[in-house]
Amino acid sequence: MLKEIEKSIRICNKCRLCKTAINPVPGEGNPDAEIVFIGEAPGETEDQTGRPFVGRAGRLLETLLAKIGYKREDVWIGNIIKHRPPQNRDPLPDEILACQPYLTEQLKILSPKIIVTLGRFALSYFYSDGKISRDRGNLLRTGRFNVFPVYHPAAALRSPQMYRDLESDILKIPGVLDSIKKGKINTSNLNLKKGKEDLDQELDGQQRLF
Numbered sequence: 633m634l635k636e637i638e639k640s641i642r643i644c645n646k647c648r649l650c651k652t653a654i655n656p657v658p659g660e661g662n663p664d665a666e667i668v669f670i671g672e673a674p675g676e677t678e679d680q681t682g683r684p685f686v687g688r689a690g691r692l693l694e695t696l697l698a699k700i701g702y703k704r705e706d707v708w709i710g711n712i713i714k715h716r717p718p719q720n721r722d723p724l725p726d727e728i729l730a731c732q733p734y735l736t737e738q739l740k741i742l743s744p745k746i747i748v749t750l751g752r753f754a755l756s757y758f759y760s761d762g763k764i765s766r767d768r769g770n771l772l773r774t775g776r777f778n779v780f781p782v783y784h785p786a787a788a789l790r791s792p793q794m795y796r797d798l799e800s801d802i803l804k805i806p807g808v809l810d811s812i813k814k815g816k817i818n819t820s821n822l823n824l825k826k827g828k829e830d831l832d833q834e835l836d837g838q839q840r841l842f
């Protein structure tokens with residue numbers, strides 16, 4: 633099923649981004665992963681290779697994963713947007729809307745125990761009222777997902793403080809995962825106004841791909 637979605641992404645022309653990108657980046661990893669990492673959109677190296685998080689930010693993510701005993705093959709890594717926006721600009725609302733069904737379907741199949749969002753943009757995709765500096769390192773329940781926001785590795789490469797924060801948040805993941813498995817979910821924010829489930833419902837009334 634993930635392969636079917638990948639095939640659809642490879643021929644997708646639902647938004648303008650496919651015209652300027654070199655390669656689509658559908659996402660990759662363990663289809664049975666308990667942990668899924670979601671970023672914003674492919675960058676330059678990802679666009680060139682068709683693989684997510686393979687540049688400097690990706691190497692940092694792999695280094696931090698190793699500290700909790702994971703290899704990148706153990707998790708699944710993807711982005712909200714599958715083609716690189718020109719000059720790494722923020723994706724536009726119509727591009728997000730067009731691309732959203734792919735991630736929705738991927739997450740349905742993957743059904744991860746925890747989604748680690750990388751950076752501000754990915755957090756706000758799952759939780760529209762999210763604030764990365766406030767919510768990072770805290771488990772949020774949005775819709776049907778357990779979301780654990782952390783800083784984007786690219787931001788951590790630019791700021792020693794963000795690097796330390798990212799590292800300490802990643803180190804929390806095994807404990808958070810264990811709590812989820814034992815049913816001891818401790819959501820830090822009880823005033824979630826709009827989670828991904830709401831977005832899915834909106835989408836049901838709009839457009840679906842599969």
Ligand code: SF4
Nearest residue numbers: 644647650715730731
């Ligand atoms: S970014 Fe998403 S919606 Fe736009 S062309 Fe690529 S796969 Fe299709």
